[in-house]
Amino acid sequence: MSVAFPNWSANGAYMYFLRVLENPAVLRVRISDRKVDVVADLKGFSTARYWGISLALTPDDSPLLHRNLGTQDVCALDWEAP
Numbered sequence: 001m002s003v004a005f006p007n008w009s010a011n012g013a014y015m016y017f018l019r020v021l022e023n024p025a026v027l028r029v030r031i032s033d034r035k036v037d038v039v040a041d042l043k044g045f046s047t048a049r050y051w052g053i054s055l056a057l058t059p060d061d062s063p064l065l066h067r068n069l070g071t072q073d074v075c076a077l078d079w080e081a082p
Contacts, residue, residue: 001019002019002022003018003020004018004053004055005018005053005054005055007057009028009057009061010057010061012031013030013031013032014029014030014061015031017055018042018055020053023043024043024045025038025040025041025042025043026038026040026063026065040063042065045065045067053065054066
């Protein structure tokens with residue numbers, strides 16, 4: 001399987017990565033027993049073509065991806081740290 005953008009989980013128990021060619025998805029493998037889980041199915045997910053596809057993790061291990069919503073959809077996010 002073709003994978004990209006490996007990321008360690010915050011506690012080091014998992015490795016998250018993108019499956020990029022067939023059935024694109026965010027996957028994670030538990031290091032202790034090599035069990036693979038699908039975290040997010042990316043079928044129909046429109047990537048940000050200019051920047052390409054990438055994967056990062058938030059502090060709580062949520063996947064963070066670029067998404068193409070078109071030029072008409074401009075979004076803003078106000079974030080307050082806990």
